[in-house]
Amino acid sequence: VIKSDLSGIFDPKSVAVVGVSSKGPGPQFGGADFVDALLSCGFKGNIYPINPKGGEVLGLKVYPSLRDISGPVDYVICCIAAPQVPQLVEDCAAKSVKGIQIYTGGFSESGTEEGKRLEQEIAALVSQNGIRVIGPNCVGIYCPRTGLAFLPDFPSDTGPVAIISQSGGNSFYIVREGAKRGIRFSKVISYGNACDVNESDLLEFLADDKDTKLIGAYVEGVKDGRRFVRVLEEAAKAKPVIVLKGGIGEAGARAVASHTGALVGSDEAWDGLLRQLGAIRAYSLEELIDMAVTFYYLPSVLGRKVSVVGGGGGSSVLSTDDCTNAGLIVPRFPVAIQDKLKGYMEKGSIGVILSNPVDLSDQGWGALDDCIKTILGYEGIDLAILQFGAGSIPRSDVLKAIGASFVDTLVEISRESTKPVVIVVHSLISDDSWWVATEVERRCGEVGIPFYHSLRNAARAISRFLDYHERNSRWNL
């Protein structure tokens, strides 16, 4: 039997969610939450909640079983207990369902013989009838173009970033944090135990997917090493692929085995492999997102000479160190530029640093706009990093004013500048600082400016982004 390709599972015209509590969503995540997510994300086709008791949930009629649905069902989200799943797969085959996402856990990852047997039984059933299965033990697919989603707070608009994640929780965080920073997604797939559709299938599909320009992957282990290497190499040639490998050493491997039942390789092997194949290895979930943000916004032709602008003095010193340590260059401004900056400061301003880094301290914020324009206008600078440590600002009213001037300035910059600016708000200590950081982050997302939570992480992500493009441009010679 030749397996059907994957495009069908992203484009269902109708979805049945099997195992929907009549109480509606939550508190424990389950079927009704999937229905909620489909509705919130604007799924256009029919949604059929299923529960033997019938009734209604979230304004939709609940069907007693798959057989009771008169129209076709393309896609099934399975939230019933593991022992009942093989029967459901047979019902799906009878109904000509194209894809099943099995949320249910308790299969091979449980370590029990019964769990392993059930998973094998499902894999054998679907290999006979061409149904594609995502999971089991996963939250499935988010595809805003068609309105498939697994959390109601996901954006309903689409974008060029695809994510594959062996962990549901990690995919929640990646989408939410990415979305806050303005990233939009083509397809996000949480694929769990991968009894049918696995990481290689997904990478192969996404490498060719015209809606996808960048791939991020959280992988705990691979089913078929040789195929994975071949597929990853092709994908990394087609577009940037950022890989976070979970499960290091004996303890990590044990955690992975209990989590998704995957087999892991050594850390060093992964390091060498990813480098050789031209993929980018991320070493934390934060770095995966920071790298995605960087690739999303920054132009591939970019130099390493940065200006660090913000406050106060200690933050400026440490931020400059972070840039230097990451491999960026913080060049000294010529006297003419320093004099021009000085002209913008309030009369008698002291405690400001103008040679690069530029520390505006308490006093120069009113001139942020003029300063940034002058800095970006200087030919010796490729990129400006605006930063402030909220916890270092003495007063909350000043903190809020700085936040507001950041937002005004960034809107202005996004209209006018040909050179990129990135923004870092760090060292949050109070509700006000959270609020300011969130507001700046939101506006950055709206106008298309990369936002980071730490200068060290920003500098590292930008430098690794430059490394990637420098290497690729060498290859292209």
Added chain:
Amino acid sequence: VIKSDLSGIFDPKSVAVVGVSSKGPGPQFGGADFVDALLSCGFKGNIYPINPKGGEVLGLKVYPSLRDISGPVDYVICCIAAPQVPQLVEDCAAKSVKGIQIYTGGFSESGTEEGKRLEQEIAALVSQNGIRVIGPNCVGIYCPRTGLAFLPDFPSDTGPVAIISQSGGNSFYIVREGAKRGIRFSKVISYGNACDVNESDLLEFLADDKDTKLIGAYVEGVKDGRRFVRVLEEAAKAKPVIVLKGGIGEAGARAVASHTGALVGSDEAWDGLLRQLGAIRAYSLEELIDMAVTFYYLPSVLGRKVSVVGGGGGSSVLSTDDCTNAGLIVPRFPVAIQDKLKGYMEKGSIGVILSNPVDLSDQGWGALDDCIKTILGYEGIDLAILQFGAGSIPRSDVLKAIGASFVDTLVEISRESTKPVVIVVHSLISDDSWWVATEVERRCGEVGIPFYHSLRNAARAISRFLDYHERNSRWNL
């Protein structure tokens, strides 16, 4: 002239703040903010705001000049413009003031000849009359025992941690973030350009200070390298000393020169020096605080075997990796312990991991308390790390419930356990997640449990803490 020792500057009976705006505190930080901080921190002696116009500020009478104060003045906070400072120093000498903190900037750090000359003039003046000067270009002293403070939101109760910081902004952040996590301070000194009292004076004093059990230092450069080495070695023998060095490479040195006028050494030289002297080098402000939290709460006799407890699966895998990478051990639980944990789970719970890491997923939170007790009761574990990634929790109501069960459990643990527990709440993405993290952090501070914002940082700080004690116990053989 033999300089008077430093104890006097921490124990003034009266403080004059020179240069207090009649408009009261803010928006730009200045004299009235120092008055506000002294009042808020409960300074017991007389506070004399000074402004030639007189009037009243924050309910206190404003004096036109130092000479107009009839009683003695022990300590002066100087917030007037740089050119007027030498005259003020002479007035202070006439009034037998013991210490002056010069907030004013525009001295050597400005790079101007005039600024350097003024700073030298002040240094020469005070060396003749025994007054000790903190600064210029600094926010001075926080000493809750006597009520000296430079921000009104600092705690008014005292504790064993001392901080010296060449940056005012960094000292703001260290105290605020430390205080949120329950740290209390003996003395915090922001010392700026250090024209009189410098890093070596302060380290020497704090090494002998009976109220101080741990010293943290943010240092940009040193005035007298040989003395610093001698003093640091003695201090590090007396108590743990954690040093964050700001100003790496040419750009960092330039930033430092403009910030505090200090001369820096090479990064490698600092690395070698600190290791040799038995001090602990922190590589970021976050690490300085994380190390301080770790030393503050954890017992010096502690092993490396940890249990990672929390949710969900992906977080558990990555958290285990973070522990392993940091040099901690995450041992597999014996079957008997796993079975005991399983007994606490809701009937039919799936998707939980019980072999260590322990992933309670959505379903095991109700049993957190029993699980932690069982884990801490197991002889193969030295320490439990409770963690959850807020952004990976599907629903806000569940997030809040998990936060609440963390708080209940940690109060319980703090009463009963003989083995330490640390808590990490990470991956904040929403206002609710900020709220939960802040609430858990606050309660941890109240009951004395170390709280961290990232598992990687927690694991690294704990491992470096263990390194320190292992090395010191070897020395003690």
